[in-house]
Amino acid sequence: MSAALEPTVEADCTFGTDEPFRLNSGDRLQSVTLRYALYGELNETRDNALLVCHALSGSARVADWWPQLIGPGQPFDTNRYCVIGVNTIGSCYGSTGPLSENPQKPHEPYGSNFPLVTINDIVRTQALLLDHLGVERLTAVIGGSIGGMQALSWAVDFPERVERCIAIGAAPLSAMGLALNHLQRQAILNDPAWREGHYALDQQPVAGLALARGIALCSYKSAELFSERFARRPNRSGEDPQSSLTARYDIAGYLDYQGAIFTPRFDANSYLVLSKAMDTFDLAHGDRSEASLEAALRRIRARLLLVGISSDWLFPASDVRALAWAARAAGVKANYAELISSHGHDGFLAEAAQLAPILKAHLEEEQPAFAGTGRR
Amino acid sequence: MSAALEPTVEADCTFGTDEPFRLNSGDRLQSVTLRYALYGELNETRDNALLVCHALSGSARVADWWPQLIGPGQPFDTNRYCVIGVNTIGSCYGSTGPLSENPQKPHEPYGSNFPLVTINDIVRTQALLLDHLGVERLTAVIGGSIGGMQALSWAVDFPERVERCIAIGAAPLSAMGLALNHLQRQAILNDPAWREGHYALDQQPVAGLALARGIALCSYKSAELFSERFARRPNRSGEDPQSSLTARYDIAGYLDYQGAIFTPRFDANSYLVLSKAMDTFDLAHGDRSEASLEAALRRIRARLLLVGISSDWLFPASDVRALAWAARAAGVKANYAELISSHGHDGFLAEAAQLAPILKAHLEEEQPAFAGTGRR
Numbered sequence: 008m009s010a011a012l013e014p015t016v017e018a019d020c021t022f023g024t025d026e027p028f029r030l031n032s033g034d035r036l037q038s039v040t041l042r043y044a045l046y047g048e049l050n051e052t053r054d055n056a057l058l059v060c061h062a063l064s065g066s067a068r069v070a071d072w073w074p075q076l077i078g079p080g081q082p083f084d085t086n087r088y089c090v091i092g093v094n095t096i097g098s099c100y101g102s103t104g105p106l107s108e109n110p111q112k113p114h115e116p117y118g119s120n121f122p123l124v125t126i127n128d129i130v131r132t133q134a135l136l137l138d139h140l141g142v143e144r145l146t147a148v149i150g151g152s153i154g155g156m157q158a159l160s161w162a163v164d165f166p167e168r169v170e171r172c173i174a175i176g177a178a179p180l181s182a183m184g185l186a187l188n189h190l191q192r193q194a195i196l197n198d199p200a201w202r203e204g205h206y207a208l209d210q211q212p213v214a215g216l217a218l219a220r221g222i223a224l225c226s227y228k229s230a231e232l233f234s235e236r237f238a239r240r241p242n243r244s245g246e247d248p249q250s251s252l253t254a255r256y257d258i259a260g261y262l263d264y265q266g267a268i269f270t271p272r273f274d275a276n277s278y279l280v281l282s283k284a285m286d287t288f289d290l291a292h293g294d295r296s297e298a299s300l301e302a303a304l305r306r307i308r309a310r311l312l313l314v315g316i317s318s319d320w321l322f323p324a325s326d327v328r329a330l331a332w333a334a335r336a337a338g339v340k341a342n343y344a345e346l347i348s349s350h351g352h353d354g355f356l357a358e359a360a361q362l363a364p365i366l367k368a369h370l371e372e373e374q375p376a377f378a379g380t381g382r383r
Numbered sequence: 384m385s386a387a388l389e390p391t392v393e394a395d396c397t398f399g400t401d402e403p404f405r406l407n408s409g410d411r412l413q414s415v416t417l418r419y420a421l422y423g424e425l426n427e428t429r430d431n432a433l434l435v436c437h438a439l440s441g442s443a444r445v446a447d448w449w450p451q452l453i454g455p456g457q458p459f460d461t462n463r464y465c466v467i468g469v470n471t472i473g474s475c476y477g478s479t480g481p482l483s484e485n486p487q488k489p490h491e492p493y494g495s496n497f498p499l500v501t502i503n504d505i506v507r508t509q510a511l512l513l514d515h516l517g518v519e520r521l522t523a524v525i526g527g528s529i530g531g532m533q534a535l536s537w538a539v540d541f542p543e544r545v546e547r548c549i550a551i552g553a554a555p556l557s558a559m560g561l562a563l564n565h566l567q568r569q570a571i572l573n574d575p576a577w578r579e580g581h582y583a584l585d586q587q588p589v590a591g592l593a594l595a596r597g598i599a600l601c602s603y604k605s606a607e608l609f610s611e612r613f614a615r616r617p618n619r620s621g622e623d624p625q626s627s628l629t630a631r632y633d634i635a636g637y638l639d640y641q642g643a644i645f646t647p648r649f650d651a652n653s654y655l656v657l658s659k660a661m662d663t664f665d666l667a668h669g670d671r672s673e674a675s676l677e678a679a680l681r682r683i684r685a686r687l688l689l690v691g692i693s694s695d696w697l698f699p700a701s702d703v704r705a706l707a708w709a710a711r712a713a714g715v716k717a718n719y720a721e722l723i724s725s726h727g728h729d730g731f732l733a734e735a736a737q738l739a740p741i742l743k744a745h746l747e748e749e750q751p752a753f754a755g756t757g758r759r
Binding site: 031032119123125179180181182183185186187189190192193194196197198199214215218221222225229230233234236237238239248249250251252253255256257258259262279280283286287289320323 | 407408495499501555556557558559561562563565566568569570572573574575590591594597598601605606609610612613614615624625626627628629631632633634635638655656659662663665696699
C-alpha cells in the first residue's frame, strides 16, 4: 500500500471568539476551531472547490479514508479541483468537541457538557470556513453516511452555494437505525468508566465504546459478507467456542479486535454527540410532515446524485431511492445510482472502484445547475 | 384476552442423583430437575405425544407463549394429543440452571459455575423425561428458534423416537447471528453487577441484560415492522429527541421498556448459557464438513417440515430453505414452507394464525414416517 496523499494545507481556523456560534439547540459555542485539510489548490476565481464530508469516525484528511478517489486523474482530481476536508464539530480530530477545553471551566475538557449539535450546525460551521477561504460556491459537496447527510444539508440549507451534491448511503435514519444508535449510546452510558461523561482522557469507557463499535459494525457490514469471511469458523487464535463462555467464533474475535483498535483513536463523548447528530438529521428540520420535506427539497438548486448500496442495512437502498424520487417530485434534477455490493453500508468506502466512474460522471456533467437561464 | 389454557399436569422430574448426567462438554450435572407441563392426556398406548420446545426466554407452559396453537380444535389439539412442554436445562423457569443450588457449594447457586450446555444435551435430558413418562415415540416434535434447533436435534439424535419434526425459523446460526449473540453476552459481561456471574439474586446485572435484550430484539423484529410502528416519532412519553443526549425516539423508548420488563423475569447467567447453546448448535456436532452435515441429516427418519419467515434477519429464510434442500438431498422426506410476514424472526410467535394450517397439515398427514415397509 502506498502512503496516502498528503494535504497541500492542513490548518485550524477559529471563529466565534467575538460572537459565539449559535447552535440549533439554542446553546452557544464561545469559540469554534475547525481543523481542515486542502488537497490541490484553489484557483484564482476560487470556484474549483470540492467539499468532501467525513462519516462518524473520519477526519479532515480525506485521502486517509478515501485514498482511491483523490489525486491526479481521480474523481477528486487534485490537478483540477481543490478538495476541502473539514473535521466536524463534536468530533475528536482537531475541531472543537468534547475533548476541547470548556471555556466555562478552564483547563477542563467539555466532556458531556459539550452541547448537542445537528447536521445543520456542522454545515453552518463549514460555511464559515468557506467564507474564510474566500470560496463563495462549491463545484460539489460529497459525502457518505453522515458525510452524505452533510452534503444533503448543504444543498438544502445553502442552495446558492452548491452546484452539485452527491450523497452516498444517506437518508434520514429509519426506526431500525435509531434503535441501533440508541443501543450503542446505551453501551457507553452503561460503562461505569463513562462517569457521566467526565472521565480522564486516558481512562475513557473502553469496554462500552468497543461494544458500541461492535453493534455499529454489524450495521455497517452485511450478513452475506460476514458469512463469506467468517462463516462459523472458530476464532483464528485457536479458541474452541464450545470450551467456555468466552471462547469465540472468528466473527466475535473480529468484532473484539475492531473494538480494540477503535477505542484508542476515538473519544466516547464524541461518539455520543455524532451518533445523536445522525439521529436528528431530518431535512425538514424536525417538522416531519411530507409537505415540509417537499418544501425542504424544493430549495435545492444543485444537481443531486443519490447513491444507494444494495446490501446496506443501516440506510436501505430503498430509502435512498425513495429520497431521490421525492427530490425529483419536488423539481430537483436528481439522479439515483446503486452500488451492487455485499459490503453493506461500508460499501461507500469498500467499493471505491465502483463508485469512481459514477462520481466522475456527475462531477464532469456538462451542464452544472447554474449554467442555464432558468432556475435549472 | 382470555386466560391461557392451564396444564393438565405441571411437575418436576429429577434424575441423575445416582449417576450424574454427562454433558457434551465432559462436565457432569450431579442432579437434573426438569420442570414439565402436560396439556391433554397420554392415551393408553402412549403414542399421542407432541413435544413442543421453547425458545430462549420461554418455559414449559406452552399455552403461555403459543396460546393460539394449543387447545381443542387447534393444531396442538388437546382432545387428541398430549402436548408436552419442558423447560430446558440452563433456563430459569424451574429446570436445573444457574439459579439452582450448586451441589459443590451447598446453599449457593451455580451462577457462572453452571456448565455450558448444548442443544444435544437439552434434548438428551428431554429423552430421559419421555422415558419417565413412558413415551417411546413422539407423534411430533415442534419448535421455533432455539426450540426449532431442539426439534432438529431430536430428529437427528433420536431418529427412532420421532415421527414428525417441525422447525420454524431455525438453522445453525450464521456469522451475523454469532456476532449479535457475542455482543449480547458482552453487554452482560461488561456490567460490573455481573460480578463474574456471582451476583445476589436481587442484584443481577439489569443494565447489561436489558441492553442484551435490546440488541436481541433488533434481530427478532424487522426494519419494516419498526418503521411501520415507530417511524421517526419522538417517544410517546413526550420527550423531544433533540433536547438532550438521553431524550428518545419512540423506538428507543420501546426497547428500554422491553428491557425493563425482561430483567425481572430472566436470569443473566441463564441468558448467557442459552445464548451460547444457540451458538454451538450444529447438527454435525461440531464437525463442519459438508459430508458430515449430510451424514447427520441421513439419520433422520421423521417427516421434516422446515418453516422460514420472509423477513427473518436472525435466521434468514434462505438459510432455512437451504437446510430443507440439504435434507432432501440426504433422502429425508422434507418440506419447506414460508411465512410471509413483516414481523421478522418473531413471526413464529406473531403469525400463529398463518402458521396454524401449516402445522395442522403436517401433523395430520396420512402417511407418517414409520407407516411404510421401507425406511420411508
